[in-house]
Amino acid sequence: MNFKETTQNLLKELAPTIEKFTWKDWLWTISLSLVILWGMYALYLQIARGHEVTGMRDNVVWGLYVANFIFFIGISYAGAIISGILHLMNLEWRKPIIRIAELITVIATIIGPLYILLCMGRLDRLHYLFIYPRLQSPITWDVIAILTYLVGSVIFLYLTLIRDFSILSTQQLNIGLKRKRIYRFLSLGFKNTSEQKVLLKVSTNIMAIIIIPIAIVVHSVLSWIFGMTLRPGWHSTIFGPYFVLAAVYSGTGVMILAMYFFRRLYGLQRYITKKHFVYLGYIMIMLGAGYGYFTFSEYLTDWYSSEKWNTELIDKLFNWQEYGGLFFFANVAGILLPFIVIGIPKLRTIESITLVSALMVLAMWVKRYLIVVPTLETTLIPMQETRPEYIHYTATWLEWALTFAGIAAFILMFKLASKFIPIIPIWETSESIKKKTSAIDTNVDLKSVTHA
């Protein structure tokens, strides 16, 4: 099969998702929009009545929102690190999945910071961050880092899209002239000349290199919002690398989930294969090993040195009456389970890998919650407080509504993006198949390779 043929095949398969907005798509869009609307109603109440409607109070000043913020910025690592590193290592198998990875990055980086806005008491003064910035504050570092990261990720995604835009604008597709014109405009006059090819390749490589340190900076800076304080469980020198590792780890999990859903939804079994799940699974447990090591090291040192407040915090995490259950789940589903399922060949199927990924992603969310809330409940001076909401944080329905609204917005943006741009990179995938067929002289039939 040659390049042109593969392109045609891929186009044929992806065409329906791009050409038509089916009743199923409408159903998805409407139900997700309803969840988002529910969140908007909660947001309206929060603005109208104040943060009083949340579970946050003077001791636990941050809650679900900050946990969600770390979580979304964490999963955004899927694109930055996974596709960045895989791109630089020039691994062919990455090609069908890079678009999914980069979309996760861009969408999660848009949604994550919105949760910080939800935490702000005075949203009307948001611009103060830019007109009165103080460089000493880790929040200012965050603003700079995340904005840079967002711009970088969008450029990276766009660079890998240019060729597909050019294909979409020239091929026979039933999409109307207007959209074709948009595609043509977005393809920036790309005509596959050798000069253009070199330029595009060089710039994609440069972005792949740049995006990695930026991504590392983003999550390190995020961890330092906690690490720079004098609070137990936060004030830790390993927090930077710990957060970075946790982020890539959870990013891989979300990546597998997204692959599974799009594979099912759009029938992409021929392109996203078991190999992708297994390879990503390997990457996942490798990262999981590092993450587990950091986790162990973190809690062991805090427990062993048994400083007063650290001990208080650890007692809460190991107490079944308090955070024991969540802590147990975070570590079993977040570290152990992926190892067992992906490590044992017999248990290794697409479905099982997806399931442990889902559990792991949930566990990583719980972990973020356990980083934020129990520490804030462990004050250095005894609280001596009688108002229960000041002692113990319990998220209100509004905070949950806005949490689900964020997840719904993530899925919806993903879904809508897949209606506009091919979820499998047409050009890159075709190219990789061309390479394969010309390099290895076997009859690499797409069907036989991919139907595993």
Next chain:
Amino acid sequence: MNKSRREFVKKGAVAGAITAAGVSAWLKDQGIKEAGEKVKLLSQDGQLIEVDKAFLKLHAQANSEILAKNTMGREGIPGRKFVMVVDLSKCNNARKCVTACQKMHYLPEDKEWLNVKLMKDNEQSAPYWFPKMCFHCDNPPCVKVCPVDATFKRADGLVLIDNQRCIGCKFCMAACPYSTRVFNWDEPDLSQEVKDLPYSPETSVPSQHGTVEKCDFCPDMVRKGKLPDCVTACPNGVFYFGDEIEDAVTNGDETVRLSELLRDRAGYRFMEDLGTKPRVYYLPPTGRMFPVERGFKDLTEEQKERYKDVNLD
């Protein structure tokens, strides 16, 4: 008299005449008549000056207008370094400091910028009452993390908040190891009169929805030559307020040398090991004036409930 000196005197006289003429013309503009009676005053840099009585009133008025401006609240009172000493041997949790502070800053009953903890350092040591306010640290963890310069450290040692700048991110609250700061989770319940008061970081009044606030050491009182309300309200003279540069602190009854007090009574700073360098010193609860139980006498049930976890034996 050499030339330059002569020049100087001449210029000074001209300038003086201009100023005097200017002031009286300005007073006329303002519709104020000179009283004719002069008052001798000591200026800020230690010079004796004469001012017309009518001008005095005007100045008081002008002062409050300046106070209302934000910029002044950020600079601090020149030549001062405020400091507080808390004598733990005299505290019996009378809570007069708490209520006085609330009254002064128009705070609701459940919002305490200053509160009294019941401390018991370990199983063996005796419990004691521990009034806790903002420590106005010299190495303030809260100021470091503020992204918009809403909380700041002044030259006179105070850490204040500008609630017109605060974006309500609460990072300072997470960063403060002493849980000193409080947040306005909803619209503060204030009378229109209070709402209309000119805001200054020095008065911290009126409170604003969605912003952080805390104990401010009452610099507005200091400017009026008065002590912070918690100091004067305390029936036992627990709080000593003063100036580190003058090396003097007072609780309203007695004025003592700061260095001597700290030396003789083994003054210490709370959680010195955190490196925050508080501006509040504590005198250890030795030779107590009251049994610790006295502190429960006038408490409401709710207030008693706060201390239920402390073993009094």
